[in-house]
Amino acid sequence: MSTLRSLPARGNGRAAPRAPRRGRARAVLVPVAALVVLVVSVVAATTLGPADVSAVNVRDVLTNHLGFTDIPVRVSEDAIVWNERLPRALVAACVGAGLGVSGAILQSLLRNPLADPFVLGISSGASTGAVLVGFLGLGAGVLGLSGGAFLGALVAFGTVLLLDRLVGGHGDRVILAGVASTQLFSALTSLAIFAFADSDESRGVLFWLLGSLEGVRWDDVVLCAVAVVLALAVCLLRARELDAFAFGDAVAATLGIDVARVRALLLVVTALVTAVLVSVAGAVGFVGLVLPHAARFLVGPLHTRLLPTTAALGAVFMVWVDAGSRVAFAPTPLPVGVGTALVGVPAFVALLLRGSARSRFARGTA
Known part of the structure; x- marks a missing residue:
C-alpha cells in the first residue's frame, strides 16, 4: 500500500521539474x-x-x-615561475581546452564518436611542415619550426577540403578524406626523416613530433589563448545548430539550417585552432577524443553545456599531464604527447567498457 500511495506523488506534476532543475544546476556547477x-x-x-x-x-x-x-x-x-613554468602551464591549459572543444565539435558534426582533431590530417600536415623546415631549412629564416608546422597543417586541411569537394561533401567522406590526407603526409614526413635527417636534427624534431611544451613563452600563451577563445565563442554561437546535427543532416535542414555552410564554417574553425595549437605544442593525441566523452557523461549532450565543460576539463587534464611529464624523468622531460597517450588510452577503454555495460543493461530491460 505504501508503494502504491507513493506512485501518484511522483507523477502529480509538481515533482517532475526536479530532474531538469538538477540537470541545469549540474551544468552550471561542473564548469x-x-x-x-x-x-x-x-x-x-x-x-x-x-x-x-x-x-x-x-x-x-x-x-x-x-x-x-x-x-x-x-x-x-x-x-x-614567470618565464618558464607559468607560460608552460597556461599553454598546456589552452592546448587541452582547444583540442577538447575541437573534438567535441567534430564528433557532433560528423556524427562519429571516434572523431578527434587529428582526423582531418592536421597533425600529419603539421609534422611534415615542421620536418621540412627542421631538416631542409625551407623558409627557416622566416618561419621557424612552429611556422612551418602551421603552414603544413593548413596545406593538409586544404587537401582534405579538396578531396571532400571532389567526392561529394558528406560527413563520412570528410573522415575518409582525412584518413587519406593523414597517410599521405605521414609518408612524406617519414620520407623526409629517412632521406635527410642526421642524429642531432632528428632528435629535436622527433621530440617535437611526440608533443613538447619546452621553451614556450608568453607570446605563445597569447597566440593559443586568442585562438581558443575565438574558436569557443564561434562554436557556442552555433551550439543549437550542433544540437540539430546530432539527428542528421536531413533533420537539421528541415529546421532551417544551412547544413553545408555551417559544416564548412565549423570545420574551418576547428582546423585553424588545431593548427595553431599543434604548431606550438606538437602532436598531442587523445585529448580531443576522450575529454568530450567525459564531459557528456557529466553534463549531457547539449552544446551550450558541453563545450565550456569540455574546455575546462581539457585544460585541467593537460596541465596535470604536462606537470607529470615534466617531473617523471626529471631533469629530462617526457614528451607530453606520450603522457596524454598513457593516461588517455586507459580512460578511453574505461569509457568504452562503461558504454558497453549500459548497452547490455538497456537490452536486458527492453
Missing part, C-alpha cells in the same frame, strides 16, 4: 568547479620541477608582475 580546479592546478603545477618553488613564491611572483604587490623575490625564482 565552474572545473575552472576553480584549473586555477589551483596551474598554481600547483608551477611549483613542480627540478628547482623547488613554493606556492607562496608563485603567489608573490604573480602578484608582483600583476602590479598588486612589491614583495622581494629571488631573481632565479622569479625567472623560473
